[in-house]
Each structure stands twice: as structure tokens, then as C-alpha cells.
Amino acid sequence: MSEKTTADLENLRGLIDGVDKQLLHLLRKRLDLVAQVGAVKHGAGLPIYAPQREASMLAKRRDEAKAMNIEPQLIEDILRRLMRESYLNEKDVGFKQVKLDLGHVVIVGGEGKLGGLFSQMLTLSGYQVKSLDKDDWANSQRIFEGAGLVIVTVPINITCELIAEQLTQLPANCILADLTSIKTAPVEAMLAAHSGPVLGLHPMFGPDVGSLAKQVVVVCHGRGESEYQWLVEQIKIWGARIVEAEPQKHDKAMQLVQAMRHFSSFVYGLNLYKENADIESLLQFSSPIYRLELAMVGRLFAQSPELYADIIFAQEESLVAISDYLDNYSQALAILKSGNREAFVQQFKDVAQWFGDFAPQFQRESRAMLQSVNDMKTD
Numbered sequence: 096m097s098e099k100t101t102a103d104l105e106n107l108r109g110l111i112d113g114v115d116k117q118l119l120h121l122l123r124k125r126l127d128l129v130a131q132v133g134a135v136k137h138g139a140g141l142p143i144y145a146p147q148r149e150a151s152m153l154a155k156r157r158d159e160a161k162a163m164n165i166e167p168q169l170i171e172d173i174l175r176r177l178m179r180e181s182y183l184n185e186k187d188v189g190f191k192q193v194k195l196d197l198g199h200v201v202i203v204g205g206e207g208k209l210g211g212l213f214s215q216m217l218t219l220s221g222y223q224v225k226s227l228d229k230d231d232w233a234n235s236q237r238i239f240e241g242a243g244l245v246i247v248t249v250p251i252n253i254t255c256e257l258i259a260e261q262l263t264q265l266p267a268n269c270i271l272a273d274l275t276s277i278k279t280a281p282v283e284a285m286l287a288a289h290s291g292p293v294l295g296l297h298p299m300f301g302p303d304v305g306s307l308a309k310q311v312v313v314v315c316h317g318r319g320e321s322e323y324q325w326l327v328e329q330i331k332i333w334g335a336r337i338v339e340a341e342p343q344k345h346d347k348a349m350q351l352v353q354a355m356r357h358f359s360s361f362v363y364g365l366n367l368y369k370e371n372a373d374i375e376s377l378l379q380f381s382s383p384i385y386r387l388e389l390a391m392v393g394r395l396f397a398q399s400p401e402l403y404a405d406i407i408f409a410q411e412e413s414l415v416a417i418s419d420y421l422d423n424y425s426q427a428l429a430i431l432k433s434g435n436r437e438a439f440v441q442q443f444k445d446v447a448q449w450f451g452d453f454a455p456q457f458q459r460e461s462r463a464m465l466q467s468v469n470d471m472k473t474d
């Protein structure tokens with residue numbers, strides 16, 4: 096059945112359609128300007144992401160919106176979405192090549208998704224990239240000859256063994272790097288296998304990001320920083336933020352951020368499966384936050400089980416973090432079973448106090464996310 100309407104309504108809708116078309120023309124104009132910005136940045140070697148320019152632009156537009164009686168958050172939302180588009184469009188122009196006399200790059204595991212992304216970014220920056228995968232080891236000698244950078248991005252459980260067995264004969268000045276999501280053991284293995292420059296990298300994002308703008312790449316220094324400083328600069332030009340970390344400190348954080356978090360998402364999914372939950376009807380009854388949570392858990396199961404097994408099994412110490420979680424769950428459940436509402440409320444307050452200013456900050460951030468979850472609804 097078609098929706099009801101009136102002549103007046105249709106008239107107004109015609110006018111709105113006209114305004115929306117004008118918006119489209121303005122968007123085209125903005126995208127063309129951004130493409131020019133991309134070309135200029137490419138020439139000048141400037142990063143794709145300019146946070147200060149963004150902040151000052153947003154502040155001005157918010158003020159102007161207020162003066163025009165427009166909700167400032169409306170223009171901010173629109174501009175942030177447009178800026179995301181800008182990063183993708185700027186990327187297509189390519190990036191300045193920081194190191195001109197490198198020789199070629201070899202990506203060990205280049206057929207993997209993350210390897211593919213780095214291969215694309217390096218190619219867009221003018222480097223010659225060769226991929227080395229399972230079937231290519233017979234030719235590895237030839238592929239490594241003249242290489243200026245070798246990036247290892249293979250499953251965690253074979254990374255150290257592969258480095259120790261296959262990467263001992265690299266050219267002396269070649270930089271050896273890895274993208275593994277743990278850092279202590281791979282960096283040690285690289286330092287032992289190769290006498291040249293070594294660094295550990297951990298991109299804190301999945302291969303489906305589209306652009307590296309605002310994404311974080313962790314850098315663990317190994318040896319010969321001055322030799323690989325250009326690579327760090329190159330990654331910054333792609334728009335990423337660099338966070339330097341000691342490998343041990345990084346790995347400790349991963350026990351909570353990755354192993355424990357992914358494991359609890361896994362159990363959440365496992366529980367829905369065992370309860371034979373009806374996702375369709377759960378979604379119908381779900382508030383936006385529940386939908387977001389379900390999306391976060393559900394997306395895990397759209398990915399590779401091996402990848403998550405690798406991440407969760409990577410560090411034995413993660414078992415402690417995961418067992419602690421289970422203990423805390425049991426203790427909280429005991430409070431619930433005992434019907435001690437007071438104790439629950441007290442613990443809630445303790446945790447809230449510990450979160451401090453982060454709690455209201457997370458509430459603000461999630462409000463915007465929840466609103467866009469709601470915007471996505473179509474029926």
C-alpha cells in the first residue's frame with residue numbers, strides 16, 4: 096500500500112527534492128576540490144589527514160550553524176562523513192614516495208588481506224612490491240635479491256618459525272618488519288635472524304578500512320631506527336597515527352584488548368547458539384545498543400576462525416586475563432544469586448568512580464553511534 100499524501104505535501108516535497116539535487120551538485124564540487132587537495136598533498140608529501148585543519152574548520156562551521164539557527168551537531172556530522180569520503184578520494188591520487196632508492200619491497204604473506212592492504216598502500220606510494228606466499232619459497236632467493244624492505248604478515252603461530260628458518264639470508268641493509276598482532280617474540284626472532292634494521296608494526300585495524308586516515312599503527316623499535324625512519328614517515332603520510340611502544344607493554348595490553356575481549360565476544364556468540372536464540376526476533380526487540388552489541392559479536396563470526404584462534408591463543412598469559420574475567424563473572428553472579436541488590440549497586444558505583452571522566456565521554460561517543468544505528472533502519 097502506498098503512503099498517504101496531499102497536494103500541499105507533494106508541492107513541498109518537490110521543493111525538497113530540488114534542494115537535495117543542489118546538495119548533490121555541491122557535493123560533486125567539494126569532491127572535485129578534495130581530489131585537487133589530494134594531488135597537491137601527493138606532490139608536497141603531506142599527510143592525507145590534517146587534524147588541526149579539521150578541528151578549526153569544524154569549529155567555524157559549528158559557529159556559523161548556530162548563527163543560522165542550525166543545530167551545530169548536524170553540520171559536524173555531515174562534514175565528518177564528507178571527510179571520510181575525502182580520505183578515500185585523496186588516497187586514489189597516490190602518495191608521495193618518501194624513500195626513492197629503496198629497491199623493491201617483499202611482502203611475505205602478501206596474498207593475505209592485511210598483506211594486500213600494505214601492498215596496495217606501498218604501490219600507491221610508488222614502491223615496487225613483490226608478494227611471497229606459500230608456493231613461492233622455491234624462488235625466494237631470487238625474490239629477496241635487491242629487496243630494501245621485507246614485511247612479514249603470516250599467521251601468528253608460524254611467524255617466529257618462518258622468520259628463524261627463512262629470513263636469515265636477507266640483504267645486509269634490508270629492513271625487516273612484521274605486522275603480527277603480538278610483538279615480543281616476533282621482534283626477538285627478527286633481531287636474531289637478521290643483522291640489519293628491524294622494526295615491529297601492529298596495525299590496530301582490520302584490512303577492510305578503506306583508508307588509513309586516523310587509524311593507529313603501533314611501532315616497536317628493534318634496531319637501526321635511522322634506517323627505517325622513512326617507513327614511519329610513509330605510514331604517517333597515509334594518514335595513520337603512530338604509537339610507539341615497548342613490545343612487552345604492547346603484548347600486555349593485547350591480553351585485555353584482544354584476547355580477553357574477543358574471547359568474551361566468542362562466548363557471547365556461543366551462548367546465543369547454544370540457547371538457539373532467534374536473532375530475527377531478538378533484533379525486533381532490541382534497543383539500538385543491543386543491536387550494536389550484536390553487530391560487534393556477529394561480525395566476529397563473519398571472519399576467519401583461524402585468525403581469531405591465532406589471536407586468542409597467541410599468548411599463554413592471556414589465559415590469566417581470561418580466567419580473571421571468569422572469576423569476576425562468578426563473583427558478580429554470586430551477588431545476583433544472593434539477591435543482594437545493595438552490593439550490586441555498590442560495585443556499580445565503585446566501577447563508575449574508577450571509570451571517572453571516561454564514563455560520560457563514552458556515553459557521548461556511543462550516543463552518536465546509536466543514532467547512526469537507528470538511522471540505518473529501513474522499516
Ligand SMILES: C=C(O[C@@H]1C=C(C(=O)O)C=C[C@H]1O)C(=O)O
Pocket residue numbers: 129132143144145146148149177178181182
Ligand atoms: C581536504 C583536506 O584533507 C582532509 C579532508 C578534509 C575535508 O574533507 O575537509 C579536511 C582535512 C583533511 O583531513 C585538507 O587537508 O584540506
